Amino acid sequence: MNRNHPFRRAGALALVAVAALAFSSACSDDADKDPAGNAAAAAGGPEPKTIDGAKAAAQTVFDRFSGGDFGGAWDMYTAAGKAAISKTDYIKLNETCSRKGLAIQLTSARMEGADKAVVIAKQLVAAQSYTMVYEQDGWRLEPAKEGLALYAKGADRAIAVQKKAGTCANA
Structure with a gap:
């Protein structure tokens, strides 16, 4: 099986994009929170x-x-x-x-x-x-x-x- 198949590359890129989006959205609001976390x-x-x-x-x-x-x-x-x-x-x-x-x-x-x-x-x-x-x-x-x-x-x-x-x- 060819590891460079277009569907595999697209799937891998989609996973990377989802992971990056999840990571950035989980971390981006920390600086905006007050000491009580609100x-x-x-x-x-x-x-x-x-x-x-x-x-x-x-x-x-x-x-x-x-x-x-x-x-x-x-x-x-x-x-x-x-x-x-x-x-x-x-x-x-x-x-x-x-x-x-x-x-x-x-x-x-x-x-x-x-x-x-x-x-x-x-x-x-x-x-x-x-x-x-x-x-x-x-x-x-x-x-x-x-x-x-x-x-x-x-x-x-x-x-x-x-x-x-x-x-x-x-x-």
Whole structure:
């Protein structure tokens, strides 16, 4: 059989073209995405209201927090979370008491209605659930009731409470 048959050459060229197109389309949008991985948000549009959008936003919050970017983590809080504690107090509390540098990994997630997702994240061996809420065209972290109660005390009292409880990492 002749290996240079016109149909074989055309078939091979078609496969190469399809592979090149698939590769270039899979890689071309990366530069346009925001840190949460949402191309629409980078373009000024709303983040996707999907489980993947919620997971990407949650991982961004966790990365910012574990990397010590507490201001960036606070920026991704719900309106209720931001109302409970000022950005300055949130940064002060976490710079004093949080464990920086320990990666927080998303282990699972599920939607709970159209505007809420529950994500499970793990740091070392401890796992915890978090709620992501879709508000203002994006996914935001909703602090737990215990966190809101702690934040309401202000940074100095919250630090004292955590030190007394033995939960302030740097005390």
